Amino acid sequence: MKTSIATVCLSGSLVEKLHASAAAGFDGVEIFEPDLIAGDHSPEEIRALARRLGLTLDLYQPLRDLEGVDEATFTDNLRRAAATFATAQRLGIQTVLVCSNVATATVDSDEVSAGQLRRIGDVAQSYGVRIAFEALAWGRFIDDYRRAWRVVELADHPAVGVCLDSFHVLSLGHDPAQITEIPADKIFYLQLADAPALTMDVLSWSRHHRLFPGEGAFDLTRFVSCVLAAGYDGPLSLEVFNDTFRQTDPRHTAVHALRSLTWLQDKVAAADPEGWRPDLTTLAAAKPPTAFDFVELKAEDTSEVEVLLGQLGFTMRGRHRTKPVSLWSAGDARIVLNEQQARDRVPHVAAVGLQVPDAGATTARAAQLMAPVAYRRTYASEQPFGAAVAPDGTEFYWIPEAHGAPEWVAEFDGGIPETEPCGVRAIDHANLTQPWQTAEDTVLFLRSVFGLTPDAPAEVPGPTGLVRSQVMRTEDGAIRIPLNVAPHVLDHSGLAQHVAFTCSDVVGLARRAADRGLAFLPVSDNYYDYLRGRFGLGTDEVAELKELNLLYDRSPDGHFVHFYTRTVGSVFFEFVQRFGHYDGYGTDNAPVRLAAQRVAAGTVRP
Amino acid sequence: MKTSIATVCLSGSLVEKLHASAAAGFDGVEIFEPDLIAGDHSPEEIRALARRLGLTLDLYQPLRDLEGVDEATFTDNLRRAAATFATAQRLGIQTVLVCSNVATATVDSDEVSAGQLRRIGDVAQSYGVRIAFEALAWGRFIDDYRRAWRVVELADHPAVGVCLDSFHVLSLGHDPAQITEIPADKIFYLQLADAPALTMDVLSWSRHHRLFPGEGAFDLTRFVSCVLAAGYDGPLSLEVFNDTFRQTDPRHTAVHALRSLTWLQDKVAAADPEGWRPDLTTLAAAKPPTAFDFVELKAEDTSEVEVLLGQLGFTMRGRHRTKPVSLWSAGDARIVLNEQQARDRVPHVAAVGLQVPDAGATTARAAQLMAPVAYRRTYASEQPFGAAVAPDGTEFYWIPEAHGAPEWVAEFDGGIPETEPCGVRAIDHANLTQPWQTAEDTVLFLRSVFGLTPDAPAEVPGPTGLVRSQVMRTEDGAIRIPLNVAPHVLDHSGLAQHVAFTCSDVVGLARRAADRGLAFLPVSDNYYDYLRGRFGLGTDEVAELKELNLLYDRSPDGHFVHFYTRTVGSVFFEFVQRFGHYDGYGTDNAPVRLAAQRVAAGTVRP
Known part of the structure; x- marks a missing residue:
């Protein structure tokens, strides 16, 4: 019309x-x-x-x-x-x-x-x-x-x-x-x-x-x-x-x-099965993505991220045959580290890869929705990706659903095979911070191109203002993309992005990471005193959480244990374990995280 | 307490x-x-x-x-x-x-x-x-x-x-x-x-x-x-x-x-005339100001402002005996131009002077309200001022009510006496733009220190966002200070301040200023077509308004004719005439002004 x-x-x-x-x-x-x-x-x-x-x-x-x-x-x-x-x-x-x-x-x-x-x-x-x-x-x-x-x-x-x-x-x-x-x-x-x-x-x-x-x-x-x-x-x-x-x-x-x-x-x-309004523009019928394929972090020098990933049990799976790009993985979680065209940039989330049921349909749909195409130099032997740039500048890529590792993993050589599982299962969510200008636009982009749906918005009180958070997700939770908007006194870069991984044993993973020297985001003793009272946790349980800087949340459907790494550049990692049908993000713990990150960044006197 | x-x-x-x-x-x-x-x-x-x-x-x-x-x-x-x-x-x-x-x-x-x-x-x-x-x-x-x-x-x-x-x-x-x-x-x-x-x-x-x-x-x-x-x-x-x-x-x-x-x-x-709660802190009983004493504009070089003031009929009344400061006046409107400690600064409103019934009481009250004292170097022969810095950094000064020119005017030498009245009566309002951080604070400052009261807030759609406006005033309208807050995409300096003068014959004043070469803020022809329809003004009346770039507003209580100069640095002047009991500011015309200022600033293609 x-x-x-x-x-x-x-x-x-x-x-x-x-x-x-x-x-x-x-x-x-x-x-x-x-x-x-x-x-x-x-x-x-x-x-x-x-x-x-x-x-x-x-x-x-x-x-x-x-x-x-x-x-x-x-x-x-x-x-x-x-x-x-x-x-x-x-x-x-x-x-x-x-x-x-x-x-x-x-x-x-x-x-x-x-x-x-x-x-x-x-x-x-x-x-x-x-x-x-x-x-x-x-x-x-x-x-x-x-x-x-x-x-x-x-x-x-x-x-x-x-x-x-x-x-x-x-x-x-x-x-x-x-x-x-x-x-x-x-x-x-x-x-x-x-x-x-x-x-x-x-x-x-x-x-x-x-x-x-x-x-x-x-x-x-x-x-x-x-x-x-x-x-x-x-x-x-x-x-x-x-x-x-x-x-x-x-x-x-x-x-x-x-x-x-x-x-x-x-x-x-x-909604009009009889199709008596043929003048309506229709879109290619693309089903929502079924899994995160990868998250790409970009920086002039990604070695600080590599140190972190190594401590967390990720394995370097190789260097790309044609680009200064390396692949790290753990379970089904793949992190691509990209050092090309990243001069003077600190580590940040540059791209999110998704697996979709019908990549061609998603590509057609993205084009119909005027999503700008993201460019990835592709050689004959390489797997082609669908690609679009989100309103905030993050690139989104999509490939057909893969059982096991996707084809493109074979483009990486010289890495170490994953010997024993480190307990990481997959990417749980990728949190993209938004400048205030693009928050609504990114919601529409993810909804229209990928069929993600918005959860109810939340607000998190941070030490320098309220952070608005809007989760875009698939119904089954396979894809979760929280969009966080900083209070406007902060520039957009003041709020870190993060990638969260779901684990089979977050406590064990944290312990092994601690043994390898991981610098956790430190959590205050007061938080653990509060936890004991808030949820009636046992002394031993709280002591274990405290020892490893783990955070805890509970809902009527289950509970949640998670921890954060320190921030490298403008990105940090989170490791989570969902028990029962817990479906949230530990949002009540976010103020504790924001305050701790401010201390870690040295912008507040201890 | x-x-x-x-x-x-x-x-x-x-x-x-x-x-x-x-x-x-x-x-x-x-x-x-x-x-x-x-x-x-x-x-x-x-x-x-x-x-x-x-x-x-x-x-x-x-x-x-x-x-x-x-x-x-x-x-x-x-x-x-x-x-x-x-x-x-x-x-x-x-x-x-x-x-x-x-x-x-x-x-x-x-x-x-x-x-x-x-x-x-x-x-x-x-x-x-x-x-x-x-x-x-x-x-x-x-x-x-x-x-x-x-x-x-x-x-x-x-x-x-x-x-x-x-x-x-x-x-x-x-x-x-x-x-x-x-x-x-x-x-x-x-x-x-x-x-x-x-x-x-x-x-x-x-x-x-x-x-x-x-x-x-x-x-x-x-x-x-x-x-x-x-x-x-x-x-x-x-x-x-x-x-x-x-x-x-x-x-x-x-x-x-x-x-x-x-x-x-x-x-x-x-509110407790019996005074049975002596533990309540009380303030010096300062009555609200009765007149604007002056507005001070500061810049490294104020000569562009001087050109404007001359075209508008103001007279240079002299240079200060001890400071690189000059005084211009017209009727009871006094503009102080200050070039000291203003390196690299373009013209801006630095201070507002008020006449108050009891300067000592206002000084005591300001101190009790923890208003930071503004410093003005004063010599023995000079009139002392009460002084405070408003939250936005604007300095406020106050002296006792004067009938005719205040004493401090005698500190200026070598000026030209005002020969014939140019039609300017007094300062009508001083519009101070506020960064979003200080808008509420400035309301409280003006209310608590000077007893000004807030009018209902207004919103003005500008070409790059909504401008919030809150007028602080005395009941009789002798003091009117609109506080404008820019949309947050603009930095604070993107929104100009202005000083408005009330005139006995704004049309005549505009005509004389035009003869002296004043660059008015140009107003679009479409505005005048609109005016004719909106208010049913006659063709001749509209033609005169259009010729002189005058704007018009009407309320149930009267009507209002006004014009704007171009902006110099971050300040412009407005000349207004209130007919009947018109008590507003031509707010409906503000979008026209904001659009014209954007064109004048060269930030939009014509």
Whole structure:
């Protein structure tokens, strides 16, 4: 279907917004009036620029506080509306958004509102435009799309229809089912936004916290399905007010936005088994990944990481035949250490490899979702990877599911065979820290390309601010990628990334690592006193945890024992053992870790 | 009264928090358990450190989810409580906070909760501690201080009392009057927090948005008056969970925090005409300022500012006898240009001068509120100023009210007398941009030291993000200081400061300035098309506004015409004329200004 985006979703000047929307591949835009007013370009220039860029101008918005008023006020409002219609005409825009009255409504009557909309419709018609009437969730009298439709039906004017906005409908918990009762030719416009589940006044929620589809908690698939069932065939248009997107590069945000609409269309198509909407864009059906294939750490010099891995029982499996890259493994956990093109870089997570049921389908899907391709030089004898760059710059690679070691392991020579298992089973999770600019975008990337789903977000109090954490995962837990966002006083690099490994015997592994001289992240004695009281652990049990700097957590489903290494560069390792059906990450222990890391980094006096 | 602060208000390690609290002058602290657990220092070390620093340890907190549960759960909870009491005992803390059950309560019964609190009291007593029971606003069954007190009364145990927290009482709109019915010896603790008026779930509101007294919308004077009327004489303790304070220098936040408690005590004392609480700290009774005395701009080279001021009709009134400082004036508006100690600095607002009814009282008050003294080298023949540094680094000076030019003007020689009035009357407002770290602190500074009051906050959409604006003012509008906070992607310097002057004839002034070659901030033609429609202005009127790049606003009380100069360094000037009783700042025009400034700065392609 035709895609569109409101200019209010993007930062910059109106001209910058148009360029960004066109470059991303949108078919059209909605012009937010303040963007036009603040800019130097005349409506005629904007119209011509849009034509050159191949963008349609789909909506001019908003006209506020027009109807439900006394006659004197209405006369003034008609004049105001006429000026807006004149501008829309100059822009060549045929549809103008009229919001239900918030500020000045005094008459709570469908008949009065309908009569006034009819008269506005007459004026609109005289300028060759039509009005799309929208119930704002905080409208004074009209806050429900069903009432807006009733008023439009009463107005019974060819230039008066409704605009449906998912936020206003779903934020109030209104059932979108009755949308199907609205005649298609009376749905003049459709605006889409997702939002997180928040309990706050709906105006602030709407103005600051909207998200692109796939990033929030709204059931947009059902909403859009209802609108399409009504017969609507206008643009799917995004209108997302969001404090972050207002600040970030509009070229980046526009791609991100279009990705969300592509994903949503595929979801809607999948929910329509009869396929009677062939104009919906659909995606290659890629199943979610089934295992971590590897994590790649990059640095000019990876030897500090090698020391750690050796102490932890990993084995160096060889050096790559053609690149300054080495492979370390333990059980099914593979760590690739890469020293190419890493001048002046300290160790950091550069790439995550995943095994997927159908690599070709994932590759096709990533391309359809405009994921930038990551480049890996590949020679004839080497296994090809699917590859994409996530919004935060991390590269993701995927290969077909392997039973045992994947083919590419054979590209590494000269290593030591793994003689005895060290107790590491596999990669449990890869924690990627996010700058605040990319947190939402990365959620959508992992959800749309790989089919990961978000857990409920968490907040961790650190010594210098709250860290937001959002886990993206597969249902079975084979893939878990926590995304951590640093408090904004820290630069992004102030928060370390980490790779966690699941073990069959974390205590034994810790003990052997201690014997080999591993520097654990030291945990305070107070923590162990607390543990004893918190969980009623026995003295011996606590003594063993304390000796090895192990941490402990318990849920109704099981318990969890884990430890951290010191940080090397901007990355550290965690080793975990899940007992029973424990499904978390020891989040309650994260403040202890953050405080200990701050001490270890020397940024606090002991 | 004794002052205290919860360690959760401050960033850093527990040791850093104790040092910061002591340095600011607090009498005691509440230890937030996670701060102890995450730290290396044993309870005994913390106890000894507090003693060395002269801090009492007033509360250990919190114990959660203890009462209102079945017997099996309660047995486990008792063990958990005992461990916490043991730690409190090691810390030498006599009072432990117990929050009403949020997560595990299954029994909605005062009798059951009271019985369980009684048994917890027995255990507490055996460790030499007592428990202060607090109704959390989101407690499962007990969310009202009146019910918490009923339960404590039923428990009837010497080691069981209540803790009152202003947030939990006032956020739910509960009347604090019944606090006076609680016997003083059963109020074991008092926690204070302010908060902005927000409509959101009370848990998020509490965890992220609490403020120090004087910065939010709660009536803390009445709340504390009720608690004192009950006879409470324990510490006034701050417990403020705030995302910003979690990130900022704890030494700075601690001073800021104590200032808020000092201000609050004075307010409470003033509300108690009988003065039966002589232990409340009171402040010198300084009346609010009555006029702007001057604004000082500082730069290595101020000549660009001088060109602007000349074009705007200001007169150079002379050079200071002893310093590289010059004075420009127009009507009662005085601008001091200062080139000393300004190497490499572009023009910026360095100081604001105010005229006050009783300069001595303001000086005494500022000292009592721990405002750092600003230093101005003063010679025998020069007028002395009161002086303080605001949290954002701006210096504030004050002198007694003057009729006509203040005495210090005579320190400037060699200037040109003002021959004919240029139409400028006085300084209308001085807009100070704030880094996000100091926004709340500056509100409290201006409120507590000068008695300014906050207007409702506003948000202005700029091309690269939302700008938050909070006007601090006197009731009569003689002093207006808008505080603008940049979106966090911009560094603080990306948002310009400005000084606005009120004029008797802004159109005439603009015309004369244009004749003298003033470079106005250019305003888009689209804005004038919009104005015509928005307000129904006549064609000639709009043409005149457009010719001179004037902006227009209207409210029910009057209207407003204003214009902006281009920015010089990090400051620009605004000239305004208020018609009727217009009391605003043309905030709706601010997006137009921000967009035009971005174009003028060359950061956007035209």
